[in-house]
Amino acid sequence: ILNVEQSPQSLHVQEGDSTNFTCSFPSSNFYALHWYRWETAKSPEALFVMTLNGDEKKKGRISATLNTKEGYSYLYIKGSQPEDSATYLCAPGSNFNKFYFGSGTKLNVKP
């Protein structure tokens, strides 16, 4: 089992603030890393799939980076909006079917 740590556990920001959170994982046996966004009363939805050291992915105002050598990934949200309020989960994997989820960062964006 991979020990996955996400920080912070929760975050409260004002609309328009930019924010970032961290996902840390053991750097050995790395296969890929997924980021998911989970809004209340909905299903978790995939944001990014990252595989290579130095990967950077972007979707609108949200971007992510990956460092497999040191075992971390950052998720950035630029100019947070209330609709960004959700729990963000990272899931590094050691093979194609073994992905281990962190406990998530719960983001609340106040209007």
Next chain:
Amino acid sequence: DVKVTQSSRYLVKRTGEKVFLECVQDMDHENMFWYRQDPGLGLRLIYFSYDVKMKEKGDIPEGYSVSREKKERFSLILESASTNQTSMYLCASSLVRGRTGANVLTFGAGSRLTVL
């Protein structure tokens, strides 16, 4: 869009009852998974299946079994429910075994089970 449908959103059962949680996906995905989610913990894998009638234990299989008789349907069974199985259960599916970009999980909405 791929849809993963879980049969029950909320269930309340008594200790010792047999519980079935059903999951159906409509996009011909090969892989299906059952996770549970508890406060302060990440999603933990109970069982997964990469083909009809095939199953593999995840990290916390004790007290659970699964059934996959058809490709689109993956059932989680609690043979004798206990209070420590009170949790949110999430079903997920992914397309093709072994292809990195294609094994992103598509989740159902979750089934919140309370065992009294």
